[in-house]
Amino acid sequence: MENKTILITGGSRGIGAATAILAAERGANVFINYRSNHEAATKVLESCRTAGVKAEALAGNVGMEDDVLAMFEACSNKIGTPDVLVNNAGILHKLDRVENYSAERLHEVVTVNIVGAFLCAREAVRVMSKSRGGSGGSIVNVSSAAAYLGSPNEYVDYAATKGAIDTMTTGLAIEVATEGIRVNAVRPGITDTDIHEGDRLERVSPKIPMQRAGTPTEIAETILFLASDASSYVSGAHLNVSGGR
Numbered sequence: 001m002e003n004k005t006i007l008i009t010g011g012s013r014g015i016g017a018a019t020a021i022l023a024a025e026r027g028a029n030v031f032i033n034y035r036s037n038h039e040a041a042t043k044v045l046e047s048c049r050t051a052g053v054k055a056e057a058l059a060g061n062v063g064m065e066d067d068v069l070a071m072f073e074a075c076s077n078k079i080g081t082p083d084v085l086v087n088n089a090g091i092l093h094k095l096d097r098v099e100n101y102s103a104e105r106l107h108e109v110v111t112v113n114i115v116g117a118f119l120c121a122r123e124a125v126r127v128m129s130k131s132r133g134g135s136g137g138s139i140v141n142v143s144s145a146a147a148y149l150g151s152p153n154e155y156v157d158y159a160a161t162k163g164a165i166d167t168m169t170t171g172l173a174i175e176v177a178t179e180g181i182r183v184n185a186v187r188p189g190i191t192d193t194d195i196h197e198g199d200r201l202e203r204v205s206p207k208i209p210m211q212r213a214g215t216p217t218e219i220a221e222t223i224l225f226l227a228s229d230a231s232s233y234v235s236g237a238h239l240n241v242s243g244g245r
């Protein structure tokens with residue numbers, strides 16, 4: 001990752017923050033987007049800079065086109081054109097059955113998890129594509145094991161957005177394969193971050209074959225494998241990082 005520029009959405013906490021710090025430790029210059037938690041973002045930037053690389057951040061909602069455009073512009077101006085996009089920002093609503101979902105809930109999860117990922121991927125393709133004068137690059141989409149489990153009685157809506165991310169990964173990987181851009185997805189299983197409400201982590205972990213949740217750094221390791229030249233012949237892959245399930 002030495003001297004590469006990596007742009008990570010949702011980089012202030014959880015999997016995104018772990019990816020930012022690990023990338024910095026491997027010599028990448030880091031740009032993070034986050035929604036609103038300035039304090040958490042500042043801590044991530046400090047950790048990255050301690051590793052001796054450039055690190056900058058901009059708050060914004062990935063579901064809003066203007067915010068995505070501002071994020072890519074700030075990354076290019078302050079750090080450089082991104083070589084890697086980690087499409088990581090994602091949200092989850094309260095555990096509930098489909099019969100109780102409001103239209104507002106559905107619009108929000110689709111806007112952030114699908115529209116946001118598409119807008120960021122679109123901007124990444126525009127700057128990375130060799131046919132547009134770019135140098136190529138790697139897009140890593142953070143999907144979820146929920147895409148193949150469906151998450152019944154919990155969040156079928158969220159699971160469906162991750163199914164969409166898997167499909168986008170398949171299609172976009174083929175679309176840009178001759179343009180120097182690789183597109184892959186990681187599918188984390190339950191991972192120890194703030195995204196989970198209440199005691200869900202403790203309840204679900206014993207059902208995992210490895211009987212534990214993953215750590216954000218374990219997910220980050222796989223993201224950075226797909227981001228790096230070590231995976232130069234891998235595109236369109238959906239890699240489960242889910243403790244055996």
Ligand code: NAP
Nearest residue numbers: 010012013014015035036037061062089090144191193195
């Ligand atoms: P997290 O700890 O809740 O962190 C979410 C991050 O996304 C934060 O940096 C947050 O910013 C940012 N964010 C939220 N909404 C945003 C928006 N609209 N625009 C821009 N940034 C936004 O989440 P996580 O568990 O690390 O999850 C990261 C990704 O992994 C998600 O796509 C999630 O679906 C996926 N995933 C997680 C798990 C798991 O078990 N944790 C499993 C499978 C997949 P603020 O700090 O400003 O709020």
